[in-house]
Amino acid sequence: MRTPETPLLNVETCSHGKTNDGGITAVQEGVFFTFPACGRAHQATRDKYEVDTAWLEExxxxxxxxxxxxxxxxxRRG
Ligand SMILES: [Zn+2]
Structure with missing residues (x-):
């Protein structure tokens, strides 16, 4: 069993339905983020945001x- 890593969540669209124009579209789970188009603070939680597909692929x-x-x-051990 490997230790679970903190996933990146896809935040291209925020929980208020605004398109993220801040240039960062994937953040670590639990991180707070804001961007100009919405202006409100968001927390990247898995109940609101999908795990980033590129991260899953990695x-x-x-x-x-x-x-x-x-x-x-x-x-090698035979
Ligand atoms: Zn928002």
């Missing part, structure tokens, strides 16, 4: 790499 690739390394270790 995790998948990292998991595969770890699995391959584990297999290689097993093979």
């Amino acid at each position: 995790q998948r690739i990292a998991d595969e790499r770890r699995a391959r390394l584990a297999l290689a270790r097993e093979a």
